[in-house]
Amino acid sequence: MADAALFEFLHTEMVAELWAQDPDPGPGGQKMSLSVLEGMGFRVGQALGERLPRETLAFREELDVLKFLCKDVWAAVFQKQMDSLRTNHQGTYVLQDNSFPLLIRMASGLQYLEEAPKHPGASPVWTLPGSATCCLMWNSARRLHLPSTNHCLQSLALPP
Amino acid sequence: MSRQANRGTESKKMSSELFTLTYGALVTQLCKDYENDEDVNKQLDKMGYNIGVRLIEDFLARSNVGRCHDFRETADVIAKVAFKMYLGITPSITNWSPAGDEFSLILENNPLVDFVELPDNHSSLIYSNLLCGVLRGALEMIRKLRYTANA
Numbered sequence: 001m002a003d004a005a006l007f008e009f010l011h012t013e014m015v016a017e018l019w020a021q022d023p024d025p026g027p028g029g030q031k032m033s034l035s036v037l038e039g040m041g042f043r044v045g046q047a048l049g050e051r052l053p054r055e056t057l058a059f060r061e062e063l064d065v066l067k068f069l070c071k072d073v074w075a076a077v078f079q080k081q082m083d084s085l086r087t088n089h090q091g092t093y094v095l096q097d098n099s100f101p102l103l104i105r106m107a108s109g110l111q112y113l114e115e116a117p118k119h120p121g122a123s124p125v126w127t128l129p130g131s132a133t134c135c136l137m138w139n140s141a142r143r144l145h146l147p148s149t150n151h152c153l154q155s156l157a158l159p160p
Numbered sequence: 161m162s163r164q165a166n167r168g169t170e171s172k173k174m175s176s177e178l179f180t181l182t183y184g185a186l187v188t189q190l191c192k193d194y195e196n197d198e199d200v201n202k203q204l205d206k207m208g209y210n211i212g213v214r215l216i217e218d219f220l221a222r223s224n225v226g227r228c229h230d231f232r233e234t235a236d237v238i239a240k241v242a243f244k245m246y247l248g249i250t251p252s253i254t255n256w257s258p259a260g261d262e263f264s265l266i267l268e269n270n271p272l273v274d275f276v277e278l279p280d281n282h283s284s285l286i287y288s289n290l291l292c293g294v295l296r297g298a299l300e301m302i303r304k305l306r307y308t309a310n311a
Contacts, residue, residue, distance in 0.1 A: 001182065002178075002179035002246065002247055002248065003245060003246045003248075003273055004175065005215075005218055005246070006178050006179050006246055006247075007178055007179045007182060009211045009215055010179065010182060010183065010186070010211065011182070012212055013211050014182075014186055014207075016210070017203070017207055018189070027234075035187065039184075040185040040186070040188075040189055041185075042180070043181075043185050044181045045186050045190075047172055047177075047181045047184075047275075048177060048178065048181060051173070051174075051177060052174070053175075065232055067299060073174070074172070076173075076174035076175045076178065077174070077175065077178060079175075096234045114197070
């Protein structure tokens with residue numbers, strides 16, 4: 001039964017490590033690092049999804065999937081639920097977390113805004129749901145908004 | 161009512177497996193990036209060290225243990241307090257050297273290796289080497305803190 005803090009420590013170190021490896025500092029290198037981290041998150045999410053009982057993943061509709069993500073997955077990973085979930089009922093969802101645990105330890109201040117996108121964008125957690133709810137095809141367009149280092153907004157546009 | 165109860169246990173289950181699975185994904189990635197096991201071992205140790213130097217503050221803040229008076233006490237605190245707090249296990253302390261400056265920690269149920277099988281071509285990989293790094297980092301920080309406090 002690993003303590004929750006361990007995941008946070010490990011995650012920070014992983015991002016630092018996998019980011020540092022790429023010698024290419026430009027957008028090409030960044031993209032590579034991001035996709036490596038995303039791939040890891042995807043595998044973790046897939047494994048987690050396999051471990052859950054069948055009924056948990058028997059979602060009747062999209063909104064159930066998002067609710068599972070905001071309540072169960074978030075609670076399991078961050079010990080808190082997502083702060084708000086909004087939708088236009090036409091395939092676009094906005095998930096908002098006002099105190100995203102993986103960013104909250106960074107000091108708030110403009111200089112860190114540049115560093116911050118490495119972390120949530122790189123966070124394996126964003127792709128966890130993609131696999132934990134592997135009954136859906138997640139070819140979603142995701143954009144990450146960071147008005148401040150503690151706020152995280154993610155919009156998901158799901159294909160029809 | 162039962163659905164709520166199920167939710168709780170699912171979250172807990174996911175939470176405890178998350179760390180194990182993430183660690184597994186990390187080692188897999190490192191094996192891809194580095195060509196030989198020795199380099200992966202070194203990398204895990206280095207990452208563990210970086211985690212350890214920060215983890216020690218979290219540990220001191222949460223555990224309220226006082227100063228250890230000798231190495232045996234340190235060993236006890238590591239096995240019975242630290243490992244219990246972070247990994248939920250209590251390794252056994254054995255193999256004390258005659259001089260009392262070396263001992264072994266044996267982990268019967270290492271949570272890091274749940275679901276893990278090492279293939280034959282990675283026989284010299286020290287899978288849990290991160291733990292060694294964490295211990296090294298944490299204890300080095302303790303030593304530095306001690307000297308600063310005494311100065």
